[in-house]
Amino acid sequence: MKSAALQRNALSDLVILSCVGLRLVLVHGGGPEINAWLLRTGHEPKFHNGLRVTDAHTMEFVEMVLAGKINKSLVTEINMLGGTGVGLCGKDARLLTVRPSSESAVLGFVGVIARVDPSVLHPILADGHIPMITSVAADEAGQSYNVNTDTATGELAAAVGAEKLILLTDVAGILGDRNDPGSLVKEIDIVGIRRMMEEGMVAGGMIPKVILLYKHLNSMNQCL
Template identity: 85%
Template structure:
């Protein structure tokens, strides 16, 4: 949602859907914003197989941007549009438990979602609030991990039994054939 107008339209629609009784969860990342903040700290963004290589400094920036800046901004906008929303990240109430990526030697603090505990979401959704979740998680020992937003959304949707999954992206998302980006999953 690089366009402010598009972001306003999407968030106002989410509030409208909430007003008519649809319950939904907003999960976000923000690669471009992370890139910009890393540049501000003279830290180069590096990628491996489409995933951000995440050293300790990058992890600190990822958490600051996703859980602090972006999450708070989305919650504020939803509230301005008349909705009520709750800021969360995967670490909160152990919503998401991560494990190191199988490529952690190269990727650093990039994790995979090992477990989803949606119990915190049930009361938030039952009260008519919109949970806004930053794609950051921790392992059992509390180590933070940068987790891929797409796979996080998929695991969360399966765990809560979502009827629909909507991805808003500026890159190819879930594909029927990963070698053919024109063949998106339906």
């Protein structure tokens, strides 16, 4: 999301894959732009264990930037590249229903996904369109919540029975030494992930990504 050229290249690849018959769902965030808008209004972005601390003021900017500005910008870009993007957020057709995080006293309006209803996605995918989803959602009472994009991606992938899950990020990936960009871990199993988490080798925005990976690998092992 930080480089317009890389963003355009990635979206162009999605359009090509869609044209050859793959059915794709794009889930996006927009942290840097949220940070920029908060700073413009004199609010310092805050994070806790890789998750954005979201008070009422921050929630307004999260929804405005993600569901309004960035989502529609990405849809426009996909359309300009020859695809057909359909912009959604978790509120649309109750795609995502959330409940408050167990750490709501610290995190504020950060939601945990309670239910996924992917039925709105099926006709969109069947018609060859690309659903482009941002992870703003609401609880049963209609209160808006910020949902971690990696978490939402994993839950949506499971709900639609995705064959592949690809995470795009602006960091190298899981590092054996988080201070050494050259220590990229190219392959890992559930035991390795557990060890890295226990030893505190994962930090910042990689925490929810590694937790997502751990959860789904653990689920696969249980199924096997």
